[in-house]
Amino acid sequence: MLIRFKKRFEKIAMGLLSFMPDAKEVKKLQDIIKEYEENDAWQLFLWKEDDDVLGAIGLKIDSDHKEITVQHISVDPSHRNLGIGTHMVKALSNFYDETYEIIPNEQTARFLEKCNGSSTE
Numbered sequence: 875m876l877i878r879f880k881k882r883f884e885k886i887a888m889g890l891l892s893f894m895p896d897a898k899e900v901k902k903l904q905d906i907i908k909e910y911e912e913n914d915a916w917q918l919f920l921w922k923e924d925d926d927v928l929g930a931i932g933l934k935i936d937s938d939h940k941e942i943t944v945q946h947i948s949v950d951p952s953h954r955n956l957g958i959g960t961h962m963v964k965a966l967s968n969f970y971d972e973t974y975e976i977i978p979n980e981q982t983a984r985f986l987e988k989c990n991g992s993s994t995e
Contacts, residue, residue: 875923875965876920876921876922876931876962876965876966876969877919877920877921877922878917878919879910879917879918879919879920879930883927887918887920887927887930888903888907890920890927890929890930890948891903891906891907891930891932891946891948892948893948893949893951894947894948894981895981896981906932906946910932915934915935916932916933916934916935916945917932917935918930918931918932918933919932919933919962919965919969921949921958921961921965928949928950928953928958929947929948929950929953929958929962930947930948931944931946931947931948931959931962931966932944932945933966935974940974941974941975941976941977942966942970942975942976943978943979944976944977944978944979944982944986945981945982947962947963947982947985960988963986963989
Protein backbone atom coordinates (compact mmCIF):
# COMPACT_ATOMS: atom_id res chain seq x y z
CA MET A 875 0.00 0.00 0.00
CA LEU A 876 1.25 3.46 -0.92
CA ILE A 877 1.34 5.85 2.04
CA ARG A 878 2.51 9.44 2.38
CA PHE A 879 5.82 10.01 4.10
CA LYS A 880 5.56 10.91 7.77
CA LYS A 881 8.34 12.21 10.01
CA ARG A 882 8.26 9.01 12.08
CA PHE A 883 9.47 7.12 8.97
CA GLU A 884 12.39 9.48 8.35
CA LYS A 885 15.20 7.01 9.13
CA ILE A 886 13.54 4.27 7.09
CA ALA A 887 13.04 6.66 4.16
CA MET A 888 16.65 7.81 4.36
CA GLY A 889 17.82 4.20 4.40
CA LEU A 890 15.76 3.37 1.33
CA LEU A 891 16.82 6.52 -0.52
CA SER A 892 20.47 5.72 0.25
CA PHE A 893 20.24 2.98 -2.38
CA MET A 894 19.87 5.67 -5.06
CA PRO A 895 23.20 6.33 -6.82
CA ASP A 896 23.32 10.06 -5.98
CA ALA A 897 22.17 9.78 -2.36
CA LYS A 898 24.90 7.96 -0.48
CA GLU A 899 26.01 10.66 1.96
CA VAL A 900 24.03 11.43 5.13
CA LYS A 901 24.06 15.19 4.46
CA LYS A 902 22.66 14.65 0.96
CA LEU A 903 19.94 12.36 2.34
CA GLN A 904 19.02 14.91 5.00
CA ASP A 905 18.75 17.60 2.31
CA ILE A 906 16.51 15.37 0.17
CA ILE A 907 14.20 14.58 3.10
CA LYS A 908 14.07 18.28 4.05
CA GLU A 909 13.04 19.18 0.49
CA TYR A 910 10.25 16.59 0.59
CA GLU A 911 9.07 18.01 3.91
CA GLU A 912 9.17 21.70 2.91
CA ASN A 913 8.43 21.85 -0.82
CA ASP A 914 4.76 21.32 -1.68
CA ALA A 915 5.66 20.25 -5.22
CA TRP A 916 7.80 17.41 -3.86
CA GLN A 917 5.96 14.38 -2.49
CA LEU A 918 7.49 11.30 -0.90
CA PHE A 919 5.56 8.06 -0.58
CA LEU A 920 6.46 4.79 1.07
CA TRP A 921 5.33 1.29 0.14
CA LYS A 922 4.10 -0.56 3.19
CA GLU A 923 3.12 -4.22 3.42
CA ASP A 924 1.85 -5.46 6.76
CA ASP A 925 4.00 -3.47 9.21
CA ASP A 926 7.09 -3.28 6.98
CA VAL A 927 8.12 -0.32 4.84
CA LEU A 928 9.69 -1.89 1.76
CA GLY A 929 10.05 0.94 -0.73
CA ALA A 930 10.13 4.67 -1.32
CA ILE A 931 9.13 6.77 -4.32
CA GLY A 932 9.71 10.50 -4.53
CA LEU A 933 7.95 12.81 -6.94
CA LYS A 934 8.05 16.33 -8.24
CA ILE A 935 4.60 17.46 -9.30
CA ASP A 936 4.18 20.01 -12.06
CA SER A 937 0.49 20.94 -11.95
CA ASP A 938 0.80 23.42 -14.83
CA HIS A 939 2.02 20.75 -17.25
CA LYS A 940 0.17 17.85 -15.59
CA GLU A 941 3.42 15.92 -15.10
CA ILE A 942 4.70 13.84 -12.21
CA THR A 943 8.45 13.32 -12.36
CA VAL A 944 9.68 10.26 -10.48
CA GLN A 945 12.82 11.62 -8.84
CA HIS A 946 13.63 8.75 -6.51
CA ILE A 947 12.56 5.13 -6.39
CA SER A 948 14.05 2.46 -4.19
CA VAL A 949 13.10 -0.94 -2.81
CA ASP A 950 14.66 -2.75 0.13
CA PRO A 951 17.29 -5.05 -1.45
CA SER A 952 15.86 -8.13 0.25
CA HIS A 953 12.50 -7.46 -1.44
CA ARG A 954 13.67 -6.61 -4.95
CA ASN A 955 12.43 -8.40 -8.06
CA LEU A 956 9.02 -8.96 -6.45
CA GLY A 957 7.25 -6.19 -8.37
CA ILE A 958 7.17 -3.67 -5.52
CA GLY A 959 8.66 -0.85 -7.60
CA THR A 960 6.15 -1.48 -10.37
CA HIS A 961 3.33 -1.55 -7.81
CA MET A 962 4.48 1.83 -6.47
CA VAL A 963 4.46 3.39 -9.93
CA LYS A 964 1.04 1.93 -10.75
CA ALA A 965 -0.35 3.13 -7.42
CA LEU A 966 0.63 6.67 -8.39
CA SER A 967 -1.75 6.47 -11.33
CA ASN A 968 -4.57 5.68 -8.90
CA PHE A 969 -3.49 8.35 -6.42
CA TYR A 970 -3.27 11.21 -8.92
CA ASP A 971 -5.64 12.41 -11.59
CA GLU A 972 -5.40 10.30 -14.77
CA THR A 973 -4.53 13.44 -16.73
CA TYR A 974 -1.11 13.53 -15.08
CA GLU A 975 1.69 11.92 -17.04
CA ILE A 976 4.28 10.00 -15.01
CA ILE A 977 7.75 10.69 -16.37
CA PRO A 978 11.26 9.77 -15.20
CA ASN A 979 14.30 11.86 -14.50
CA GLU A 980 17.78 10.66 -15.53
CA GLN A 981 18.16 8.44 -12.48
CA THR A 982 14.76 6.75 -12.71
CA ALA A 983 14.50 6.42 -16.50
CA ARG A 984 15.90 2.89 -16.64
CA PHE A 985 13.49 1.60 -14.05
CA LEU A 986 10.45 3.24 -15.63
CA GLU A 987 11.50 1.75 -18.98
CA LYS A 988 11.38 -1.68 -17.30
CA CYS A 989 7.78 -0.93 -16.35
CA ASN A 990 7.39 -0.43 -20.13
CA GLY A 991 4.47 1.90 -20.38
CA SER A 992 2.25 0.02 -17.95
CA SER A 993 3.36 2.43 -15.24
CA THR A 994 2.83 5.56 -17.30
CA GLU A 995 -0.65 4.87 -18.62
